[in-house]
Amino acid sequence: xxxxxxxxxxxxxxxxxxxxxxxxxxxxxxxxxxxxxxxxxxxxxxxxxxxxxxxxxxxxxxxxxxxxxxxxxxxxxxxxxxxxxxxxxxxxxxxxxxxxxxxxxxxxxxxxxxxxxxxxxxxxxxxxxxxxxxxxxxxxxxxxxxxxxxxxxxxxxxxxxxxxxxxxxxxxxxxxxxxxxxxxxxxxxxxxxxxxxxxxxxxxxxxxxxxxxxxxxxxxxxxxxxxxx
Amino acid sequence: xxxxxxxxxxxxxxxxxxxxxxxxxxxxxxxxxxxxxxxxxxxxxxxxxxxxxxxxxxxxxxxxxxxxxxxxxxxxxxxxxxxxxxxxxxxxxxxxxxxxxxxxxxxxxxxxxxxxxxxxxxxxxxxxxxxxxxxxxxxxxxxxxxxxxxxxxxxxxxxxxxxxxxxxxxxxxxxxxxxxxxxxxxxxxxxxxxxxxxxxxxxxxxxxxxxxxxxxxxxxxxxxxxxxxxxxxxxxxxxxxxxxxxxxxxxxxxxxxxxxxxxxxxxxxxxxxxxxxxxxxxxxxxxxxxxxxxxxxxxxxxxxxxxxxxxxxxxxxxxxxxxxxxxxxx
Numbered sequence: 001x002x003x004x005x006x007x008x009x010x011x012x013x014x015x016x017x018x019x020x021x022x023x024x025x026x027x028x029x030x031x032x033x034x035x036x037x038x039x040x041x042x043x044x045x046x047x048x049x050x051x052x053x054x055x056x057x058x059x060x061x062x063x064x065x066x067x068x069x070x071x072x073x074x075x076x077x078x079x080x081x082x083x084x085x086x087x088x089x090x091x092x093x094x095x096x097x098x099x100x101x102x103x104x105x106x107x108x109x110x111x112x113x114x115x116x117x118x119x120x121x122x123x124x125x126x127x128x129x130x131x132x133x134x135x136x137x138x139x140x141x142x143x144x145x146x147x148x149x150x151x152x153x154x155x156x157x158x159x160x161x162x163x164x165x166x167x168x169x170x171x172x173x174x175x176x177x178x179x180x181x182x183x184x185x186x187x188x189x190x191x192x193x194x195x196x197x198x199x200x201x202x203x204x205x206x207x208x209x210x211x212x213x214x215x216x217x218x219x220x221x222x223x224x225x226x227x228x229x
Numbered sequence: 230x231x232x233x234x235x236x237x238x239x240x241x242x243x244x245x246x247x248x249x250x251x252x253x254x255x256x257x258x259x260x261x262x263x264x265x266x267x268x269x270x271x272x273x274x275x276x277x278x279x280x281x282x283x284x285x286x287x288x289x290x291x292x293x294x295x296x297x298x299x300x301x302x303x304x305x306x307x308x309x310x311x312x313x314x315x316x317x318x319x320x321x322x323x324x325x326x327x328x329x330x331x332x333x334x335x336x337x338x339x340x341x342x343x344x345x346x347x348x349x350x351x352x353x354x355x356x357x358x359x360x361x362x363x364x365x366x367x368x369x370x371x372x373x374x375x376x377x378x379x380x381x382x383x384x385x386x387x388x389x390x391x392x393x394x395x396x397x398x399x400x401x402x403x404x405x406x407x408x409x410x411x412x413x414x415x416x417x418x419x420x421x422x423x424x425x426x427x428x429x430x431x432x433x434x435x436x437x438x439x440x441x442x443x444x445x446x447x448x449x450x451x452x453x454x455x456x457x458x459x460x461x462x463x464x465x466x467x468x469x470x471x472x473x474x475x476x477x478x479x480x481x482x483x484x485x486x487x488x489x490x491x492x493x494x495x496x497x498x499x500x501x502x503x504x505x506x507x508x509x510x511x512x513x514x515x516x517x518x519x520x521x522x523x524x525x526x527x528x529x530x531x532x533x534x535x536x537x538x539x540x541x542x543x544x545x546x547x548x549x550x551x552x553x554x555x556x557x558x559x
Binding site: 028041045075076121176177185 | 238283307309311312313314315336337341342344426428429431433448449450451
């Protein structure tokens with residue numbers, strides 16, 4: 001069974017933060033087309049603050065996700081602070097106490113994060129929000145895992161679906177948030193939230209895949225230690 | 230862009246520091262530096278009245294903290310809702326033991342953060358009632374009033390709610406009168422030029438030369454229509470018509486009129502608008518009890534103005550007359 005250890009997974013969060021900081025200008029530019037043009041600025045500020053808090057002290061994936069969620073919720077504000085704050089806090093809650101993260105644990109993590117986002121926001125698929133990337137990504141991950149695909153294949157499916165979901169927002173009219181006031185004029189451009197969500201999900205999935213690759217020489221992560229005399 | 234800025238990422242912190250230095254007789258900074266409170270807050274035995282919102286609208290929101298006005302304000306980044314924690318900290322600092330009422334504007338971020346802050350406060354045993362302002366007539370049709378944005382009508386809502394609290398009203402009474410104030414208010418904005426978020430560095434929307442955007446929002450949300458720029462008299466009349474057509478007031482009704490610049494419109498132009506606005510209002514048989522003209526709720530350096538008209542009854546008229554001391558020129 002493919003799995004990676006929660007304890008050694010904290011650097012995945014640092015990698016997500018780095019990707020968001022790298023995309024600061026890009027995310028603000030696309031937000032400028034239908035929003036205030038500050039999505040990248042605010043996101044980068046929050047993720048950078050979280051990374052500063054995490055750097056230097058290796059922590060578990062669950063603990064790092066909890067720190068990120070907490071920083072976004074308490075420092076960022078806007079609508080993205082609470083939405084992504086709830087998402088990452090939800091991820092962290094679902095992984096709390098889990099030692100080995102396998103496909104089932106990863107799926108529970110994604111599902112709980114989505115539930116938490118939906119508990120404070122009203123967006124549904126098709127409203128031109130981050131949900132348009134997140135919901136199909138979870139669905140693709142679950143479907144691939146359910147069909148007997150391995151963890152890595154499910155992660156690949158998640159990335160593809162998240163980015164396809166992100167791209168689907170180009171043709172959508174915003175139904176919620178500041179862009180909703182544009183009506184038809186919001187059609188034709190990417191949703192910034194769906195775009196940042198796809199970046200986050202790709203980075204999260206790639207991080208998990210790297211961890212899986214690192215643990216593939218062993219049939220179980222415990223094998224080597226158990227085998228020692 | 231020629232602006233007075235230090236680090237674009239810290240313009241709000243720098244603004245609030247300077248604000249507190251200027252108005253230390255009336256306001257203080259909370260332990261949370263994203264909370265500005267009345268110097269005497271909390272006032273024992275008085276309902277706490279709080280709000281919060283993005284920065285860049287000065288003197289809103291922080292300028293309305295003061296005596297017989299708001300007890301605390303949660304401060305957000307430029308055009309971005311304060312965090313749930315800042316709203317919660319503002320509620321706590323305003324709590325004089327009789328409950329707290331949070332009067333804020335209808336924006337996705339504020340709705341979420343206030344909702345979370347109310348939950349945090351409830352865990353502490355602090356009950357917080359809310360009223361959400363939705364006075365902007367162009368942001369949704371009358372049948373979808375719950376979708377409308379809150380704009381300068383918020384000031385009149387704060388004024389009436391805070392006065393009710395100062396006169397000893399209960400939390401429920403403060404909530405009810407604030408709700409009445411905003412239900413009785415209608416606003417419209419007209420934009421002539423865009424604004425630039427310091428951290429972004431270029432305008433995030435454009436208004437073509439020779440045109441104006443009727444119904445523009447406080448963050449440049451697109452208006453109902455783009456028209457060729459008209460004279461002050463025509464624009465003033467159109468603004469008054471749009472607001473009054475949305476609000477069927479019987480002849481003889483007393484109203485308060487509030488005209489605010491959006492940041493870069495000269496004050497004399499606001500008076501020119503008022504010249505036409507008053508004529509239109511009086512032409513409909515309405516009586517003007519109070520007129521406010523100035524920069525009350527701005528949007529960085531946006532060129533343009535907003536008009537708010539609030540229908541008054543005896544109670545609202547008395548509450549508007551309560552004397553206040555706050556940094557904003559109210």
